[in-house]
Amino acid sequence: MNKHPEYLLNQISGPTDLKKLNLDQMQQLAQEIRTLILEKDAAEGGHLGPDLGIVETTIAYHYVFDAPKDKIVWDVSHQTYPHKMLTGRALAWLDPDHYEDVTPYTNPDESPYDYYAVGHTSTSIGLATGMAKARDLMGGHENIMALIGDGSMTGGLAYESLNNAAIEKHNLVVVVNDNQMSIDNNVGGLVTALKKLRDSNGETKENPFTAMGFDYRYVADGNDIKSMIEAFEAVKDVDHPILLHINTLKGKSYKPAIDEEEAHHWVMPFDLKTDKPLAPASDAPTASSVALDVVSGEIENGTNLMAIDAAIPGVFGLDRIKKQYPDHYTDVGIAEQESVAFAAGAAKEGAVPVLFENSTFLQRAFDQLSHDVAANDLPVVMMVAGGGISGTSKTHLGIFDQVMISNLPNWIYLAPTNLAEEKAMMxxxxxxxxxPVAILALGDMYAMLGEKVADKLGATLANPVSANILDKDALDKLAKENKVIVTIEDNTLDGGFGEKVASYLGDQDVKVLNYGQKRVYTDQVPLKNILEDNRMTVDQIVADVKNA
Incomplete structure (x- = not known):
């Protein structure tokens, strides 16, 4: 049921309807959009601060430009809730029964106003530059824009892309949404450069963008609809590359999100009256708390340990290390390639780098994992979070890390089945x-399925410990004593642990059944459905073994 039938937003089925509004109506629309973002995020969780801060810019864009002919590429696309509401998808915020109708990131399968499925950072300028070149080649004249910011400017691809965008011959607009934040606080020299621009109202001569050749414009209040409309009107149809730097407030209109920006970048369901999570935090040990205990203990014992992450301290609770041992902590920003290269350099110099990575973002650093760490056989320790089969967006799947890294030489990829094993492995x-050693959560399948299947079948249960180093003696023994060997992994099946086992046992008189996720992108599919589709339920595996 529509919670707000009186809202002006109900009259907006697309940008054409938005263009009929006056300024006062657009300001009312901005308030409605913020209310809906808060209501849905409180009920379901989601990105909060980024979306609250981009409302006026989004309204102004769709008022001035002619989407979908004119194109905007949203970096990361975690700040596109207002965009979705204004392009025919408002019911997914107005009606709780339709909350699941849309994905949390841009999605071409949903709407012609979305051009890419994007959930990782720093890609927008490169994508937009390629689109502009293709437009030029085909004789087109549409406006093409990349909106980057909210931490995206710390990623190396952003700078590679700026280098090419600056020499585009015709229309290309790069909007830098400068809200002074990333997921956590922005880091590095870019912070200094952007601050000088803000403090001088865009007038400082120390301007990295004009130095590259961009026509630079600055908007002091990117949360003012009138100012943003004027800025967009000024750059529309201009026949050269422009960089539009806008100053916005992350979390605008919701004080807790302004006061605690990191905690409100992405939220679990919460009580709107108190801002407290609906699910109370547990004091029980977790994989993250165990990892932090080990790191703290090593530092206290004099180990020259360096904890390193790429703008995701909250995933692991690393603020604890940052506060207690600042000399032993480095956040490189949203720059996974840099984090791995940084760790390699630290290891080479004799320090003990412990690199904290999120499975879905780790793929961005494949070259460094291979070339800088593995080829040099450097003792980098890496903790990988968020791995495994899940019902999340296809932009954030955690099913590739094991296959990606365990097939590189020299890496040892360990898989604890419980917290005690994790501690010992670390x-x-x-x-x-x-x-180099990585520790991941592959071992979750031991308790989730392995123990239950073994119990039903009266079968032997083995803990492989490593995802890529085979215990050949143990496998030989199992093959002699059993007719069927089952492997279960919380990752994509192709190239994974199970296939290594099957290959090794190929010349022995034993049948090997491998279970993992098919090589497909699932997108917001419930975990239960994914497991059933891959025959990864207890009853399905038991039935397969009996048939075998």
Whole structure:
């Protein structure tokens, strides 16, 4: 049921309807959009601060430009809730029964106003520059814009793309949404450069964008609809590359999101009256707390340990290390390639780098994992979070890290089945100084399915410990004593642990059944459905074994 039938937003089925509004109506629309973002995020969780801060810019864009002919590429696309509401998808915020109708990121399958499925950072300028070149080649004249910011400017691809965007011959607008934040606080020299621009109202001569050749414009209040309309009207149809720097407030209109920006970048369901999570935090140990205990203990014992992450301290609770041991902590920004190269350099100089990565973002650093760490066989220790089969957006799947890294030489990829194993593995990995070691959550399947299947079948249950180093003696013994060997992994099946086992046992008299996720992108599919589709339920596996 529509919670707000009186809202002006109900009259907006697309940008054409928006263009009929006057300024006062657009300001009313901005308030409605913010209310709906808060209501849905409170009920379901989602990105909060980024979307509250981009409302006026989004309204102004769709008022001035002619989408979908004119094109805007949203970096990361975690700040596109207002965009979705204004392009025919408002019911997914107005009616709780339709909350699941849309995905949390841009999605071409949803709407002609979305051009890419994007959930990782720093790609917008490169994508938009390629679109502009193709437009030129085909004789087109539409406006093409990249909107980057909210941390995206710390990623190396942004600078590679700016280098090419600056020499585009015709229309290309790069909007830098400068809200002075990333997921956590912005880091690095870019912070200084942007601050000088803001403090001088865009007038400082120390301007990295004009130095590259951009026509630079500055908007002091990117949360003022009138100012943004004027800025967009001024750059529309201009026949050269422009960089439009806008100053916005992340979390605008919701005080808790302004006061605690990191905690409100993305939120779990919460009580709008108190801002408290609906699910109370547990004091029980977690994989993250165990990892932090090990790191703290090593530092206290004099280990020259460096905890490193790429703008995701909240995923692991790393603020604890940052506050207690600032000299032992480095956040490189949203720059996974840099984080891995940084760790390699630290290891080469004799420090003990412990690199904290999120599975879905780790793929951005494949070259450094291979070339800088594995090829040099450097003792980098890496903790990987968020791995495994899940019902999330296809832009954030955690099913590729194991296959990606465990097939690289020299990497040892360990898979704890419980917190005690994780602690032991970390301590061993930190003390050994021969090879790179990663520790992930592959072992979750041990308890989730392995124990239950083994119990129903009266079967032997084995803990492989490593996702890529085979215990051949143990496998030989199992093959002699059993007719069927089952492998279960929380990752994509192709190239994974199970296939390594099947390959090794190929010449022995035993049948091997492999279970994992098919090589497909699932998108907001419930986990239960994914497991059933891959025959990864207890009853399905038991039935397969009996048939075998």
């Amino acid at each position: 301590k061993w990995a930190i003390k050994q100084r021969k090879h």
